Amino acid sequence: MKALKNLIDNIKPTFSKGGKLSFLHSTFDAFETFLYVPEYLTKKGVHVRDSIDLKRTMTIVIIALLPALLFGMYNTGYQYNLSVGGSMDFMQMFWYGFLRVLPLVIVSYVVGLGIEFAAAQIRGHEVNEGFLVSGMLIPLIMPVDVPLWILALSVAFAVIVGKEVFGGTGMNIWNPALLSRAFVFFAYPSQISGDKIWISELSSGQGVVDGFSGATPLANAAAGSPIPSFMDMFTGFIPGSIGETSTIAILIGAALLIFTGIASWKIMVSTFAGGLLTGLLLNVLATDPSSYMAMPAWNHLVMGGFAFGAVFMATDPVTGSQTETGKWIYGFLIGMMAILIRVFNAGYPEGMMLAILLMNTFAPLIDHIIVQSNIKRRLRRAVIK
Amino acid sequence: MSNKIRLRKGLNIPLKGSAETHIAKNISPNIIAVKPTDFKGLNPKLLVKEGDLVKAGTPVIADKKRPEILICSPISGTVKEVVRGEKRKLLEILIESDKKHECQQIVTPNFRKATQKELKETLLAGGMWPMIKQRPYGIIPSPSIEPKAIFISGFDTSPLAPDLDFTLKAEFEHMQVGVEVLTKLTSGGVHLSLNADNFAGSPLHRLEKVSLHVFDGPHPAGNVGVQIHHISPINKGDIVWTLDLYTLAAIGRLFSKGVFDLRKIIAITGPRAKKPCYIETLPGMPMSDIMEFVELTPEKKSGELLPVRYISGNVLTGDNIGENGSLGIFHNQITLVSEGKYREMFGWSKPFRAKKFSFSHSYFSWLTPSKKYSLDTNLNGGERAFVMTGVYEKVLPMDIYPMYLLKAILAEDIDKMEALGIYEIIEEDFALCEFVCPSKTEIQEIVSNGIDLMIKEMS
Numbered sequence: 037m038k039a040l041k042n043l044i045d046n047i048k049p050t051f052s053k054g055g056k057l058s059f060l061h062s063t064f065d066a067f068e069t070f071l072y073v074p075e076y077l078t079k080k081g082v083h084v085r086d087s088i089d090l091k092r093t094m095t096i097v098i099i100a101l102l103p104a105l106l107f108g109m110y111n112t113g114y115q116y117n118l119s120v121g122g123s124m125d126f127m128q129m130f131w132y133g134f135l136r137v138l139p140l141v142i143v144s145y146v147v148g149l150g151i152e153f154a155a156a157q158i159r160g161h162e163v164n165e166g167f168l169v170s171g172m173l174i175p176l177i178m179p180v181d182v183p184l185w186i187l188a189l190s191v192a193f194a195v196i197v198g199k200e201v202f203g204g205t206g207m208n209i210w211n212p213a214l215l216s217r218a219f220v221f222f223a224y225p226s227q228i229s230g231d232k233i234w235i236s237e238l239s240s241g242q243g244v245v246d247g248f249s250g251a252t253p254l255a256n257a258a259a260g261s262p263i264p265s266f267m268d269m270f271t272g273f274i275p276g277s278i279g280e281t282s283t284i285a286i287l288i289g290a291a292l293l294i295f296t297g298i299a300s301w302k303i304m305v306s307t308f309a310g311g312l313l314t315g316l317l318l319n320v321l322a323t324d325p326s327s328y329m330a331m332p333a334w335n336h337l338v339m340g341g342f343a344f345g346a347v348f349m350a351t352d353p354v355t356g357s358q359t360e361t362g363k364w365i366y367g368f369l370i371g372m373m374a375i376l377i378r379v380f381n382a383g384y385p386e387g388m389m390l391a392i393l394l395m396n397t398f399a400p401l402i403d404h405i406i407v408q409s410n411i412k413r414r415l416r417r418a419v420i421k
Numbered sequence: 422m423s424n425k426i427r428l429r430k431g432l433n434i435p436l437k438g439s440a441e442t443h444i445a446k447n448i449s450p451n452i453i454a455v456k457p458t459d460f461k462g463l464n465p466k467l468l469v470k471e472g473d474l475v476k477a478g479t480p481v482i483a484d485k486k487r488p489e490i491l492i493c494s495p496i497s498g499t500v501k502e503v504v505r506g507e508k509r510k511l512l513e514i515l516i517e518s519d520k521k522h523e524c525q526q527i528v529t530p531n532f533r534k535a536t537q538k539e540l541k542e543t544l545l546a547g548g549m550w551p552m553i554k555q556r557p558y559g560i561i562p563s564p565s566i567e568p569k570a571i572f573i574s575g576f577d578t579s580p581l582a583p584d585l586d587f588t589l590k591a592e593f594e595h596m597q598v599g600v601e602v603l604t605k606l607t608s609g610g611v612h613l614s615l616n617a618d619n620f621a622g623s624p625l626h627r628l629e630k631v632s633l634h635v636f637d638g639p640h641p642a643g644n645v646g647v648q649i650h651h652i653s654p655i656n657k658g659d660i661v662w663t664l665d666l667y668t669l670a671a672i673g674r675l676f677s678k679g680v681f682d683l684r685k686i687i688a689i690t691g692p693r694a695k696k697p698c699y700i701e702t703l704p705g706m707p708m709s710d711i712m713e714f715v716e717l718t719p720e721k722k723s724g725e726l727l728p729v730r731y732i733s734g735n736v737l738t739g740d741n742i743g744e745n746g747s748l749g750i751f752h753n754q755i756t757l758v759s760e761g762k763y764r765e766m767f768g769w770s771k772p773f774r775a776k777k778f779s780f781s782h783s784y785f786s787w788l789t790p791s792k793k794y795s796l797d798t799n800l801n802g803g804e805r806a807f808v809m810t811g812v813y814e815k816v817l818p819m820d821i822y823p824m825y826l827l828k829a830i831l832a833e834d835i836d837k838m839e840a841l842g843i844y845e846i847i848e849e850d851f852a853l854c855e856f857v858c859p860s861k862t863e864i865q866e867i868v869s870n871g872i873d874l875m876i877k878e879m880s
Contacts, residue, residue: 041724041764069803073768075725076800077761081848081865082855083736084436084758087777087784089802091769093809093859096783162803206806206860296782300811358810358824407825411840414820417654 044068062156066163094165096298100289101172101348105141107285108278109133112180115275116236121245136236137278140175143184147191148174155200166205166212166354167195173213173348176279177341177389178220179233186224190216210396211355214345214389221384231255234275252276254340254378254385257328269338280344283337290347299351302360303367307346310371311336318379328379336375345388346371355396359406366402370395425617426651428638428818432780432853434580436736437793438697438757440688442587445698445714449520453496453705454513454747457482460492460551462560462876465511473500478525478548478681481514490561493548495683495703497523513747516705524680532602532676540602547675552668552750556649556661558872559847568662570609570653573669575625576616578643579735581690581697583754585666586623588686588699593624595673596666602676603669604630607662614648625666638818646850650819655844667753685753689714691736692795693729693757704750708742715757722797725763730798732756737852738865761799769802777801780816780857805860813864816853821845823854827864830871835878843871 050057051064068074069091078085113129113136116122124132148171156163174191194216199208231251232238238250252275253263264274272282280286293299315333322330336342350356350370357366370391377387384390457465464485469475475498480491498519504512527547530539541564544550555562562568576585589596603611610632615625617637626633634652636642645663655661664672667685674682683704690697693716700711708715708731719726732739734752742748748755768774778786778794786792813823821842829837848865855864 072764072766073799073801074803075762075764076803078798078800079863081863082852083730083732083739083741083756083798084434084796084856085799085801085861086781086857086859087774087779087786087801088781088857088859089769089861090805090808090859091802092783095770162805164805166808204806206808298781298783298809353810354808356810359822360811360814363811403825407822407841410820410822414654414656414840414842417656 040071044071059157062161062163063153066153066156069162090165093298094168096292096296097169097348098172100292100298101169101176101279103285103288104176104279104282104344105137105172107272107282108176108280109137111272111281112136112236112278114273115234115250119235119238119245119248119250132236136180137175139184140178140180140182140187140278141172143187144174144191145171147188148195151192151195151200155195155204159204161204164205166199170194170212173279174216177213177217177277177344180236180278181233181238182220186220190219190223193219206354208354209400210393211349211352214349214393214396217389218393221389234277250275252340252385253335257331257335257339258378258382258385260326260328263331263335263339266332266335266338269335277341277344280341283343286343286347293347293351299347300353300356300363302363303351303356303370304346306364306367307350307371308337310368311342311346311375312371314372314375318375333375336378340378340386341388342371342374345374345392349388349392350395355399357399357402359403362399362402362406366395366399369398425635425637427617428636428642428647428651430815430818431578431639431641432816432857433578433639434736434796434856435778435791435793436580436690436692436756436758437795438691438694439581439793440583440690440694440697440699440754442584443698444686444701445689445696446700448700448702448706448710449518449522450496450703450706450710451518452501452707453494453498453516453518453703454707455481455492455494455516455705456513456747456749457492457511458513459750460561461554462558463490463492463551465492467503467511467514469500469514471500471503474498475500475516476523476525478527480548481516482511484551484561487564489545489564490550491545491548492551493525493681495681495705497521524682527675527679527681529676529679532598532605535605537605540605543676544602544672548681549668549672549675552664552671554663556646556655556663556847557659557844558876559663560876562660562662566660568607568609569659571603571607571611571662571664572645572649572652573611573613573631573664573666574643574645574648575613575623575666576619576643577753578616578640579737580640581688581754581756582643582735583686583688583699586619586625588688588753589666589670590624592666592670592673593627595670595677596625597628598673598676599669599671600628600631602672609653609661612648612652614643614645614652616643641816641818641850641853644850646846647818650821650845657839657844659844665751665753683750687748687752688754689757690754691732691757692797693720693759694755702748704752705747707747708744708755711755720759720795720797722759722761723763723765727759727762727797730758730760732758736796737856738849759795759797761797761801763799781812781859800861802859802861804862807860807862809859812857812859813851813854816857817851819845819850823851823864826871827862827867830867830874833874835875838871838875843875847872 112133117124194212198212198215235250294301318329373391374387466485475494482492484490501517502515613631614634695716733749826841
């Protein structure tokens with residue numbers, strides 16, 4: 037360990053100001069602070085600091101994503117096995133899924149972090165940890181058969197247009213991961229829609245069992261076809277984006293996020309509440325018992341990306357509402373909009389992505405109203421005194 | 422007992438090294454530093470030169486624009502050196518003691534009969550005026566403005582703060598005199614806040630002619646700014662005064678004995694203090710006088726030897742004065758911590774870091790609420806943009822949106838700063854926000870810049 041420390045100390049001058057490779061300062065710094073918590077000291081202000089930093093924060097989000105990732109890998113193999121009528125055992129299914137999902141994760145990180153490093157370099161900033169989470173989120177909300185070049189392009193779009201043009205992590209308006217998904221959806225609709233893309237190699241159509249459709253429950257629901265049972269959707273043995281299918285795995289992550297206080301429980305609770313109440317309202321208003329509107333409301337919460345979006349996307353502190361009261365409103369509206377888009381917009385069965393992006397846009401407005409009410413309250417106080 | 426105001430938000434940082442209640446030493450410093458930098462809003466004009474003889478109470482600095490505001494020498498002796506910094510900025514005046522403890526006798530009127538004008542003149546001539554702070558901004562008050570009310574915090578909740586009931590137990594009579602003087606300077610009364618935990622145990626509840634308020638909760642419940650917010654918030658145009666109990670007692674001594682006497686009992690605290698204890702001394706005392714209380718054997722961490730940081734005040738708001746520095750005039754404790762100049766391999770990713778404290782649940786320190794930590798000055802991360810939300814709010818018991826106020830300050834938007842509460846806060850009220858900030862933002866500096874901007878724009 038000492039050798040490593042010495043090595044770092046030895047090459048440090050090369051990357052520091054005036055050194056030969058000083059233009060790579062941010063990159064060096066990123067690796068150094070990744071290896072070691074730096075020896076930075078408090079200067080002005082408080083003399084001791086809390087142990088938490090953004091690296092720790094982001095690490096916890098990634099840990100919270102692991103159950104969804106691991107289940108997603110397993111489910112990829114499971115669905116493939118189902119589609120070809122194979123007889124793989126648990127480990128084979130997991131291994132198959134692992135090999136299918138890993139390239140997506142690698143491409144997402146390599147492209148995204150590459151751009152992050154370059155952007156930090158240009159600005160002369162330290163490399164921000166934000167993409168560690170986005171880079172994991174992006175593959176989890178993609179269909180497993182997404183071509184790698186489309187994935188790479190969407191990551192680049194999300195990081196550059198979604199984040200860096202605004203000034204990097206902390207400055208962006210929209211959730212970068214969702215932006216990448218939206219990019220894929222709108223830019224490559226032909227490659228990335230329909231029933232075939234959700235299951236590995238289904239689009240090539242080889243050796244598929246007769247009558248296997250591969251359609252997601254959302255697509256079925258929109259088309260008026262029967263959907264899987266609540267329990268199947270809750271546990272996650274259904275077609276869908278890699279990380280979104282298992283509500284159980286997502287809730288394990290949610291528990292960690294709430295417990296550590298990293299993500300806002302208010303947003304999660306209000307999103308689920310907004311979705312459920314809107315669903316129930318539609319149930320009441322539905323005239324035709326076989327229509328989408330009449331589908332029992334709780335199914336919405338375990339279908340598609342609703343749970344994943346509520347736990348991991350809506351709670352993004354940068355793009356979400358920043359006031360505590362605002363978080364309730366923001367989450368509730370996301371849940372509501374997601375269900376409304378799902379039920380009434382036939383063109384795109386997954387409403388969660390658009391609902392969150394829409395509310396990302398309106399989050400500053402919600403906060404503005406909350407802050408204005410605080411200002412008015414303070415002014416009223418002035419009149420009384 | 423008046424109504425109890427219960428504050429739930431806040432945090433007591435579990436720092437090791439709280440002082441045992443006994444006075445280990447009575448120090449008469451050989452040399453004393455008078456630091457004009459201790460006073461916010463002072464434009465110092467030097468009144469003495471090197472070699473001049475002064476007594477305790479002799480003015481050494483006056484304010485350029487308001488020459489009636491005087492800062493006096495706490496001891497008798499010779500002006501040894503005038504230390505200046507960049508652009509000849511006056512940093513400190515070093516006065517060598519003659520060990521005679523001669524006091525400048527100040528003619529004081531009978532405080533019960535004196536007029537407001539006479540009382541003010543005595544406070545000014547006796548050097549006590551700049552010890553009072555004006556809110557908004559935490560600056561030296563203007564002698565021509567009558568404050569809406571005067572607020573005193575009767576307890577200190579900051580990390581390892583001295584026990585004021587112990588340090589001021591002999592000063593009750595003087596504090597009573599101080600209160601009586603102050604009540605004549607405002608129509609809004611003198612408001613004293615006490616700690617609910619120790620209301621009856623503190624002799625302060627017997628003080629007369631004050632409005633008592635009781636606060637319950639973790640730090641910053643003892644901050645006078647937080648107390649004012651809950652008693653009678655400062656609105657635009659309001660001027661109030663604040664002072665600490667030590668100053669109250671010193672005002673009492675001035676009016677009872679006619680002397681400028683700043684002797685006080687302060688605490689020596691922190692993880693690097695050898696047997697944390699109390700000492701009696703004078704503000705301006707150099708650190709060399711307390712070397713026997715400093716744990717100089719360096720602490721070893723990750724192979725590095727960690728030197729000591731000398732903090733005049735507490736770890737949240739104090740000044741890093743260095744081993745050659747001296748005790749600030751408003752500070753009632755010295756905190757000794759290790760400089761955290763070490764690198765910890767993969768520190769941020771270790772699930773257990775038993776020696777690190779975090780307010781968040783991302784570490785496990787919340788499982789051991791009574792454990793004390795030997796925190797050091799490592800930043801524990803790198804500086805980032807604002808990312809997390811809702812963190813500052815958990816440690817700020819005020820109806821203020823800290824993130825929005827900070828952003829208004831950064832944007833230099835005067836109207837917004839005003840509307841969002843800049844008048845109600847000074848740096849110390851946001852210190853805990855800075856402690857818990859995961860982005861390692863220097864929040865107190867932002868607040869300080871905001872206040873400076875307000876002073877500039879509103880004058």
